[in-house]
Amino acid sequence: MTAGLMVTPLDGWIAGRTGAAGGRMTRAELEVYQLARLNATIAQVRHMSSFYRRHFAAMGANGLTCLEELADYPLTTPADVMEHAGAMICGSQGDISRVVTLTTSGTTGKPKRLYFTSSDQKLTIDFFGCGMSTLVGPGDKTMILLPGERPGSVGELLFQGLLGIGARPVAYGLVQNLDDAVRTMCREEAVCLVGVPVQILAMARYWENWKENRWAPKCALLSTDYVSAAIVSELRRIWDCEVYEHYGMTEMGLGGGLECAAHQGYHLREADLYFEIINPASARPCPDGEYGEVVFTTLTRQGMPLIRYRTGDISRFIVEPCPCGSRLRRLERVYSRQEGQVYFGPGWPPVTMAELDEVLFPLPGLVDFTVSIVDAGQAAELTLVVEVLPEALPLDKSAILFAVRQLPAIRLAEQEGRLALTAEAHCRLSLAPGKRSIRIVDQTGKEAQSAG
Ligand SMILES: [Zn+2]
Structure with a gap:
């Protein structure tokens, strides 16, 4: 002891x-x-x-x-x-x-x-x-x-x-x-x-x-x-x-x-x-x-x-x-x-919710985020919507993209043309109850899986 x-x-x-x-x-x-x-x-x-x-x-x-x-x-x-x-x-x-x-x-x-x-x-x-x-x-x-x-x-x-x-x-x-x-x-x-x-x-x-x-x-x-x-x-x-x-x-x-x-x-x-x-x-x-x-x-x-x-x-x-x-x-x-993982396709390493947490939460003023993945055929479209306090606005979108590109799976998929990244930042003063989520949306727009 x-x-x-x-x-x-x-x-x-x-x-x-x-x-x-x-x-x-x-x-x-x-x-x-x-x-x-x-x-x-x-x-x-x-x-x-x-x-x-x-x-x-x-x-x-x-x-x-x-x-x-x-x-x-x-x-x-x-x-x-x-x-x-x-x-x-x-x-x-x-x-x-x-x-x-x-x-x-x-x-x-x-x-x-x-x-x-x-x-x-x-x-x-x-x-x-x-x-x-x-x-x-x-x-x-x-x-x-x-x-x-x-x-x-x-x-x-x-x-x-x-x-x-x-x-x-x-x-x-x-x-x-x-x-x-x-x-x-x-x-x-x-x-x-x-x-x-x-x-x-x-x-x-x-x-x-x-x-x-x-x-x-x-x-x-x-x-x-x-x-x-x-x-x-x-x-x-x-x-x-x-x-x-x-x-x-x-x-x-x-x-x-x-x-x-x-x-x-x-x-x-x-x-x-x-x-x-x-x-x-x-x-x-x-x-x-x-x-x-x-x-x-x-x-x-x-x-x-x-x-x-x-x-x-x-x-x-x-x-x-x-x-x-x-x-x-x-x-x-x-x-x-296990369910909190984003896959970009067969043979590609997944990105976990935990990994996204570690790279996004250090961003100043960030209080929450959601991730949506749309499988659009050749390349998946990954959209990050981050919620920030008013003081943090305007948040440079390149800072968000820079943060997630620290993850090798995302960087590689993007370099290989398998992933298109977009980011948005919104102001947040109130918080909805519940947990954060990864939303994985198929081509029809139907929610295929979510995890929190
Ligand atoms: Zn102990």
Whole structure:
């Protein structure tokens, strides 16, 4: 353990959950707990879910003798959830306290429904509270820039988690008006912000040009979206604040993992989730430390357990021990979602959303962007529309083009005559809720795919 660096509070919380004495556990103790929870979950879904009874029909009834045997079980895909969510529910509908409907990208996707009981939500509240104690303490005002109006929404669960550790949550919601969000932050003297990376960056950039900017937050937690290194470094520069990243998705029960003060990967929520990194082609686990698709199994979920659920995210386990001394596994920053890629044609390397983030977000005053690709036969037409604060106008379009030409895939495709680039800059003071997207449009103008 590095001197002065606090071990992640998740370590003690998870040790307590596994029944380890004295708030410390060994890796072996955690794995004994996980194996028992995996077997209990598999038995539960075989007994109560008609989907999993069929899905696991070819598997023996004896359960697992070691964690590695989980890899013999079939994966569960987002398509399974779209088609069979109702048949995945364990127990009665009356036990369900929260249903989340996720609209999926593309033209064919049905909505995904996820079902949670109140005990499932209680575990998420506890995770949020424990995780937030990495950033804030009793009395610290924390502004929640996430949807929180409905009971069981991410903002509301975070609100309760913060109350549980004695912090003072300020429910705000997604940023739709930068001036109002920044004024509220300063009026409330919020020590900490929690929100969507691109929205918090927009607030920081607005604040930087604002005359009354006497209050700056001390820390921020970025969540619910891919976090680019360019956004983190801009927030550190503008506010001189400590930036933490969270990894999670609704399917994980919203919370999946959180950085510690060492900022070297997400410590995983291992009492409630068992993570694997698999080779997407073979579905077999990758050797530790290699990149692959993130797959997880719920260990404590009551409403709708998920077994070997494919996230579509790419990452790897960090093999080296964390400087904070935690025993928990760490996941490297999720660097791209498989679907967030732009292809220029067969045999050409794709450009990922993550790569576009890294080259575009350093542009001064930029708060958001969208990318559209139209496949126009010989050459694809790629249009970048960047949203900037008024101070940044007029933004030289050549600066945008220069930024994206830093990406070899774009530079090459352009040189070979396979890609035509155009750029536009618009003024932005208000922000629409939601995530950024890559829109891939086919020749008929129909949206073929979008990702965020
Ligand atoms: Zn750590």
